[in-house]
Amino acid sequence: MASHYEAPIRNPLIVGDKTYHDVTVDVARPVEGKANRLWWIVFSVALSAFLWGLGCIVYTVSTGIGVWGLNKTVGWAWDITNFVWWVGIGHAGTLISAVLLLFRQKWRMAINRSAEAMTIFSVVQAGIFPIIHMGRPWLAYWTMPIPNQFGSLWVNFNSPLLWDVFAISTYLSVSLVFWWTGLLPDFAMLRDRAVKPFQKKIYSLVSFGWSGRAKDWQRFEEVSLVLAGLATPLVLSVHTIVSFDFATSVIPGWHTTIFPPYFVAGAIFSGFSMVNTLLIIMRKVSHLEDYITLQHIELMNLVVMITGSIVGCAYITELFVSWYSGVEYEQYTFLNRATGPYWWAYWMMMSCNVFSPQFMWIKKLRRSILFSFCISIVVNIGMWFERFVIIVTSVHRDYLPSSWTMFSPTFVDIGVYAGTIGFFFVLFLLYARTFPVIAQAEVKSILKSSGEKYKKLREANPNNSH
């Protein structure tokens, strides 16, 4: 698969004088060591937020949806905004592990494990909302086409909300399998290094007896490729189906055909930003700067810039077509977004999503870690507002002026959202201490082609480079 020749103009992806053993040691260190105080502090904060959110959820379910800020006109607001936001964030993981694999991007190898973990954990957060925003969540199993005693009462397969059930559950299961398959050699490495019996037992269990024979590796590669080939259409279709929740409707501002690819582009945009946020911190605290290099951050910034531009192009397209359509409802929707009572949300979204990624055209800025970190957070704020703007501003003023109204969240809306952020970080922090956060087996496969030391050796002796 890998060619034996690499152009000298390519930058090294692993810096420092690394050997295979160094990679093992560096990756295993956070798992084998003990958590420091900082980790415990952050973990406690995340756990408290999670527990608070859990309380808000219990309160909602036991009291009723009325404790949220929804009203008769605005039936979806923070719940679905957060749902779409979390699903969107989850997409970068699959993008990095599947799409970048199909495009043979070697730089994905240092970041794919954490990106996939992020996928799994954020899809879990997303999955909470479809259940808890139900009026009667205890009947949620009715969305499944299960034979039953109501004369086999079935679901209607015409609803995008049902497609969501299939999409999200398939997405979560495939991502989980894809992730776990990739983890086998790395868990085996931890198993083989473990000195304490308990750790040895655990990593033996989760590594499924991986022994790294030639035949295993050959099948492993084949499976990864097939799963990447399947995960790519899956990732596109999942967010497409999420976008269908709105686009199939007849609401001005929702009913538009660009939503499927535009939601996907937005998902990559926000997902890559989240990966950037997490990895910039992780490389520092886990001492992985040699693997997650400035080059990686720059490339992720470029993806953010490209998808940000695509999203910008879609915004302009929507604006143009709403004017061009001559439909007064469509025209009003966009006028209302820009100048109505939620103008601040619209301009927040515009400035965060359209303008901020354009800074990445400047090399100095996209290679600045601090700047990348700030922009990555700005983008995620902007993408939250994008979903909020699409959902709320389209429904709070639509066909009948007599049903125009406003929406404001209650503390429960906010608490649930904060809870999912807490839950996400609880999972991610636990992951960072127990899982090999870099796919060491994959990184080792590019050590000799893209490691700084070997690149220098080749440069010094070009005749042996082939």
Added chain:
Amino acid sequence: MYSFSGKIKLVAILSMVVGLLGIGYSFIAAPSTVEALGVPAGGDAAHAEHVLQLLKNKPWAALYVAALFFMLISLGVLAFYAINRAAQAGWAPILFRVMEGITGYLPVGALIFFVLLVLSGLHLNHLFIWMDPQVVAHDTVIQGKTAYLNVPFFLIRTAIYLLGWIGYRQITRRLSKAQDQASDNRPFVKAFKWSAGFLVFFLVTESMMSWDWIMGLDPHWFSTLFGWYVFSSFITASIAALILVTITLKGQGYLEHVNDSHLHDLAKYLFGFSIFWAYLWFSQYMLYWYSNIPEEVTYFITRLNDFEPVVLGMLAINFLLPLLILVDSDIKRKPWVIGIMSVVILAGHYLDFYNMIMPATVGDQWSIGIGEIGSVVFFFGLFTYVTFLTLTKVPLIEKRHPLMGESEHFHY
């Protein structure tokens, strides 16, 4: 250096001559008066007038589809070229000169297409109903759009898109030649920057050109996805054309270092873009079908009622066929299989453009006859001639491209 083979030259010139004859015949044979239709006197006069208008459009529309289609193939290759330059692809540089050969058609095709649009603007045909002042006078919907849909602005926009694309093509061509002579990588870096800039320009102009040249034919209809849908269609056709030219050159003994891995990659793009096209086609269709809002759904009703075989045919060709055949890894390395698939997919995407343009211009009077085939054959000949002529101008392999080593040793 590539030398223009006599056989290809002969085929190209013959196609142009035969095509021109077909086009000429279709214009002569088109009826010019209601009487020539052979409608019995006393029939519905308004209906007869409408049919006449459609039939008069027919040779024009046939020419328009073919001229647009071949120009967009060239444009798609240009976009693919820019993407590969901007992404610093390691496998592609060996094919850059081939791509430059195909994009050599862009200036020629763009000129012909621009002339066609000017002729429409001069009311020599009735392809764009919004260009007809009488129609606009009675149509409040179009009246609301005249700020955008008016002939001077339309032609200025068109000129900007075309000049921008051709400009990028000429600049990178020059830089690519300069890199051959250079002692450092400066021209390569410059070409990289131009490519990134062009892609931004392309992102915007591609959407706009699809609104102008295709969506504008149905001025009552609109779809936000349309621009990207059009892109997915012609980029697939472009990859097919690139495969065909590559296979032809390889078959003639040129392109020594192009191996089955390069073909495999091209075939994967053909497969991937075919699926992507189907995804966008379905998204657009399903969303309008689902909501069934009258002003939007007429677009598909017309097409499914009057153009059923075209719609179903192109879905089978552009989606099912690649899905079933190109999924196999070994097959993607067989030149004859991907060659045949490329020809079939090109035909399928011609049908796609046909289906985008004809319902608005000739309506239920459509048929694939001498005019349509003649136009395709003519532009095929011209496209082939210009492409292979451009290939003779410079060596087929860039000399000092910093990624050429990777591309020559590429194996998958």
